[in-house]
Amino acid sequence: MTAYLSIENVGMTFKGANGPFIALRDIQLQIDSGEFVALIGHSGCGKSTLLNIVAGLTRATTGGVLLQGKEVSDPGPDRAVVFQNHSLLPWLTVYDNVRLAVDKVHSKTKAKAERDEWTRHNLALVGMDHALDKRPHEISGGMKQRVGIARALAMEPKVLLLDEPFGALDALTRATLQDTVMELHAKLKNTVIMITHDVDEAVLLSNRVVMMTNGPAATIGEILTVDLPRPRNRLTLAGDTEYVRCRKEIMEFLYARHRAPAVHAA
Amino acid sequence: MAVKTDVLSKAEMGGESILATLAPRVVNGLRMFAARVLPPILFLALLLAIWEIACSSPGATLPPPSTVLSDTWELIVDPFYDKGNLDKGLFWHLASSLKRVAIGFSLAAIIGIALGVLIGQSTLAFRGLDPIFQVLRTVPPLAWLPLSLAAFRHADPSAIFVITITAIWPIILNTAVGIRNIPQDYRNVSRVLRLNGFEFFFKVMLPATVPFMFTGLKIGIGLSWLAIVAAEMLIGGVGIGFFIWDAWNSSLISEIILALIYVGLVGFMLDRLIGFIGNRVGGFASQ
Numbered sequence: 001m002t003a004y005l006s007i008e009n010v011g012m013t014f015k016g017a018n019g020p021f022i023a024l025r026d027i028q029l030q031i032d033s034g035e036f037v038a039l040i041g042h043s044g045c046g047k048s049t050l051l052n053i054v055a056g057l058t059r060a061t062t063g064g065v066l067l068q069g070k071e072v073s074d075p076g077p078d079r080a081v082v083f084q085n086h087s088l089l090p091w092l093t094v095y096d097n098v099r100l101a102v103d104k105v106h107s108k109t110k111a112k113a114e115r116d117e118w119t120r121h122n123l124a125l126v127g128m129d130h131a132l133d134k135r136p137h138e139i140s141g142g143m144k145q146r147v148g149i150a151r152a153l154a155m156e157p158k159v160l161l162l163d164e165p166f167g168a169l170d171a172l173t174r175a176t177l178q179d180t181v182m183e184l185h186a187k188l189k190n191t192v193i194m195i196t197h198d199v200d201e202a203v204l205l206s207n208r209v210v211m212m213t214n215g216p217a218a219t220i221g222e223i224l225t226v227d228l229p230r231p232r233n234r235l236t237l238a239g240d241t242e243y244v245r246c247r248k249e250i251m252e253f254l255y256a257r258h259r260a261p262a263v264h265a266a
Numbered sequence: 267m268a269v270k271t272d273v274l275s276k277a278e279m280g281g282e283s284i285l286a287t288l289a290p291r292v293v294n295g296l297r298m299f300a301a302r303v304l305p306p307i308l309f310l311a312l313l314l315a316i317w318e319i320a321c322s323s324p325g326a327t328l329p330p331p332s333t334v335l336s337d338t339w340e341l342i343v344d345p346f347y348d349k350g351n352l353d354k355g356l357f358w359h360l361a362s363s364l365k366r367v368a369i370g371f372s373l374a375a376i377i378g379i380a381l382g383v384l385i386g387q388s389t390l391a392f393r394g395l396d397p398i399f400q401v402l403r404t405v406p407p408l409a410w411l412p413l414s415l416a417a418f419r420h421a422d423p424s425a426i427f428v429i430t431i432t433a434i435w436p437i438i439l440n441t442a443v444g445i446r447n448i449p450q451d452y453r454n455v456s457r458v459l460r461l462n463g464f465e466f467f468f469k470v471m472l473p474a475t476v477p478f479m480f481t482g483l484k485i486g487i488g489l490s491w492l493a494i495v496a497a498e499m500l501i502g503g504v505g506i507g508f509f510i511w512d513a514w515n516s517s518l519i520s521e522i523i524l525a526l527i528y529v530g531l532v533g534f535m536l537d538r539l540i541g542f543i544g545n546r547v548g549g550f551a552s553q
Contacts, residue, residue: 056457057454057457057458074457075454075457075460076458077458077459077460079458081454083451083455085451087451087452087454089452089455089469089473091473101459104459104460104461104465155458155459
């Protein structure tokens, strides 16, 4: 198999105080170039651990991740991550936060003026070119997340990893950011893996939704293909039969077949 | 100036508005003055009055403020005189104490930050060094003095060593706490970007730790100033600590009191100076 990104037999065991704790087992997933995949599951099912393994921030105990046939062993800009809490450096301006990444990743391939232009270009893509000189504490949560996305895109990653990027945002801000992400995906054809808790978000954005069983020893329960044409519009989709079917499918998985463990549900 | 011209031009345009614009500003200014400046002045006057009354009786062992002022008037008006040897104005004593503190404190800052980074970054270094530091930091500053005199055989380096060893502990410990508190997110960003050790140090670790470092530096400068006065009493030479000891040996109690006031004021300014630099360098962090 020569998929673009291949997660092969990944398992993760943590050494805990009460003996080993198996977080993930037998994760098999092949992702094509340009595909948008959502990972959904209850809290504690190891979604973030799996994303960190793809990012290279965590080493899997068993199995491994192949990107274009090469094994992923450490973090790198070809697998840019947008973190849940934006993680912009507070002492740098919006521009400098992105520029830091651009300078580091494109130092050999782009001249200084080009790097400046590329920084501005990516901030313009996410609609943040009006706040170049603002510091993170001066802009809203949604804007911080936009800058985080611009920083990740500026690295020209082979895979874009979104770790619950909109989890901390209010519903309206969330919706506009989802639209932005859809537009960017249509324009740039990135390969994206996104972690989410939100069923609508998963269906709206993805080509495939990967549903994970509950931990410990979580694994992929089902994979749902979302057969909806793009560009997608949240308004017209609301009553669409395929959209409703996908939504129902995920809801049944999460709330009937794989209910959250009692401790978490409480 | 800009405010005044603004007021004037408004006044020119509409004659009677001058009072309406100016009055609230004056009232506000007075209110600020009354709230901030008056209470300390009032309480100071009250303290001085109590002191004056308490020390005015014939059997009093300490001079009242009026006597202190008249006894030391020459020292106050001419802090720059220099009659050679140790007979110098207060400015020179303070200056040489400050010089020792500057050298000792700078050494403490450099070594302290370096050690703080080491024990903040390396768990092995933390486990090995932290218990030792925790014991050493409780040793009182003056207890180091005989040892440093034995080692350096000269007064000045010994005093500087005492300053360094006194100021260094809060700098080390606060820097280490700052490094340990760098959010994992910043480290993850650095790893995704593949920042090398050098870039990580200057672009992430240092800016993230600055507020903690300055907490340590602020405590450190206060301790150095405490220690220098005590150390100079023992080692002699020019310095405000020696000045106080010398005045005591000559029974010039008024001069001691004057020196204490200067020591307090200089200590206060040192504290504010470090605080000011800290806010300048790491002001973002409070937001």
